[in-house]
Each structure stands twice: as C-alpha cells, then as structure tokens.
Amino acid sequence: MSPKSVVITGANRGIGLGLVQEFVKDKNILHIIATVRDVEKATDLKAINDPHVHVLPLIVTCDKSIDSFVTKVEEIVGSDGLNLLVNNAGIAVKYLTKTKPNRSMIAEQLDVNTTSVVILTQKLLPLLTRAASKVSGDQLSVSRAAVITISSGLGSITENTTGSAVFDSLAYRMSKAAVNMFGRTLAIDLQDDHILVVNFCPGWVQTDMGGQEAMLTVEQSTSELVSSFNKLDNSHNGRYFQRNLTPFQF
Numbered sequence: 001m002s003p004k005s006v007v008i009t010g011a012n013r014g015i016g017l018g019l020v021q022e023f024v025k026d027k028n029i030l031h032i033i034a035t036v037r038d039v040e041k042a043t044d045l046k047a048i049n050d051p052h053v054h055v056l057p058l059i060v061t062c063d064k065s066i067d068s069f070v071t072k073v074e075e076i077v078g079s080d081g082l083n084l085l086v087n088n089a090g091i092a093v094k095y096l097t098k099t100k101p102n103r104s105m106i107a108e109q110l111d112v113n114t115t116s117v118v119i120l121t122q123k124l125l126p127l128l129t130r131a132a133s134k135v136s137g138d139q140l141s142v143s144r145a146a147v148i149t150i151s152s153g154l155g156s157i158t159e160n161t162t163g164s165a166v167f168d169s170l171a172y173r174m175s176k177a178a179v180n181m182f183g184r185t186l187a188i189d190l191q192d193d194h195i196l197v198v199n200f201c202p203g204w205v206q207t208d209m210g211g212q213e214a215m216l217t218v219e220q221s222t223s224e225l226v227s228s229f230n231k232l233d234n235s236h237n238g239r240y241f242q243r244n245l246t247p248f249q250f
C-alpha cells in the first residue's frame with residue numbers, strides 16, 4: 001500500500017528526481033515533498049508540474065535549514081503526520097587509503113551521508129510518530145510510517161572484497177556502513193512506535209555520481225525501488241535490501 005505523504009531528499013537530479021517521477025504515478029499519494037538545495041535551479045523537478053509535488057529547500061548539513069523545513073512539512077501534512085521519509089541525498093568524496101591524510105574530507109563525507117541522515121530523521125520523528133499513531137495494531141508499512149535510507153552495496157562489510165580502489169571509496173564505504181548501522185539500530189529503537197526502518201542499495205545507476213557507464217537507468221532503479229517500498233512489512237524491518245527486495249548482507 002502506498003503512503004499518503006512522502007519526503008524525498010536530494011530530489012533535483014539523479015535517483016531523488018527519479019523517485020519523485022515514480023511517486024507522481026501513484027494517484028493515492030497526496031503530498032510528495034521533494035527537497036533541493038537551490039529551488040531556482042531545480043528545473044527538471046519543477047517541470048514535473050504536478051499539484052501533489054511540493055518543492056522545498058533543504059541543506060541536510062544545516063540545522064537551521066532542517067528546522068525551517070520541518071516546520072513547512074508540518075504545515076503540509078498537518079494532523080495526519082508524515083508517512084514516509086526517504087533519505088536519498090548523498091555525496092561521494094574520492095578518498096583512498098593511500099590518499100594524503102585529510103580529516104576534513106572524511107568529515108564532509110560522514111556529515112552528508114551519515115550524520116545528516118540521523119539528524120533529519122530525528123527531527124521528523126514527531127511527524128512520523130503522529131502518522132503511525134493513526135493506525136492500531138502492530139502492522140508496519142510505508143502507508144503507516146517508515147524511514148527508508150538509500151545506502152550502497154559499497155557500505156556492506158561482508159561484501160567488501162575490493163577495498164578502497166573501487167570508486168576511490170574508503171570514506172564513502174565508511175559513511176554507508178555507518179548509515180546501515182543507524183538503520184538497524186533505529187528499527188529496534190522505534191519498535192514500540194510502529195515505524196518501519198529499511199535501507200536499500202539502488203544498484204549501480206546512471207547519475208552524476210554513478211557515471212554514464214553504470215548498469216541501470218534511473219527509471220529502472222527507481223521503479224523497482226518504489227514497487228519494493230510498497231511491499232514492505234514487519235518481516236523487512238531493520239534490514240538492508242537491493243532495489244528489488246533481494247536481501248543484502250550488512
């Protein structure tokens with residue numbers, strides 16, 4: 001079942017934009033809240049021109065920006081609360097083990113992909129809890145309340161046999177491994193609030209980050225992601241999946 005309201009971060013391009021384009025096809029969704037750093041420049045997103053899409057500014061690394069965003073989300077969703085948060089915004093800082101040590105590059109990577117996901121999720125929790133409380137029983141779903149984070153196969157510890165040379169990915173791998181731990185921990189912590197928490201790898205996708213040689217188009221990845229979101233239930237809580245619901249190893 002689909003959510004009535006959804007927030008997607010980093011929605012002006014790439015996978016975030018593709019997710020908005022998929023959600024727009026679902027006429028049961030009342031509010032698709034798409035965040036961008038610069039509303040003026042979000043031409044592809046604004047071109048969707050659908051009355052259910054709200055384009056809002058959000059810099060995920062800035063607490064002031066998050067606070068004014070949360071206020072606007074509350075105005076939109078009101079007493080219904082927020083059903084689904086999709087933490088998608090991310091960066092990939094090129095950092096190898098043999099890179100000259102640079103503390104600020106690692107900090108920037110972790111700030112966007114990990115710390116900001118934690119802070120934004122925490123600040124939206126009252127609205128997610130409000131939505132979850134509208135339904136009785138223990139059933140979990142994106143139509144009730146859910147936090148989905150777009151992680152990466154590069155964040156899997158078990159699957160890492162190639163080291164940092166793949167996409168110069170030491171700092172990126174660490175940021176996604178950490179956000180996977182956040183997802184697992186949050187799922188346990190929110191059990192009594194009936195909020196579903198799942199992390200997904202979208203596959204290797206043709207975006208500015210993935211490059212044009214990637215295996216999947218944005219549409220191939222995001223259509224499977226959204227279809228998977230709507231199938232999630234209690235059996236998926238706290239886990240990590242590929243875009244097509246194939247279980248992924250932490």
Ligand code: NDP
Binds near residue numbers: 091204
């Ligand atoms: P893109 O580089 O195409 O897009 C990244 C998005 O994140 C942009 O909208 C960007 O906004 C936004 N963003 C970056 N930093 C911030 C910030 N500080 N505040 C707000 N928004 C920000 O990446 P993808 O679409 O490829 O990636 C989306 C997600 O999918 C990421 O989490 C990525 O790690 C993950 N992923 C991608 C894969 C791929 O193959 N493409 C593979 C596995 C995972 P702006 O335009 O303003 O910079």
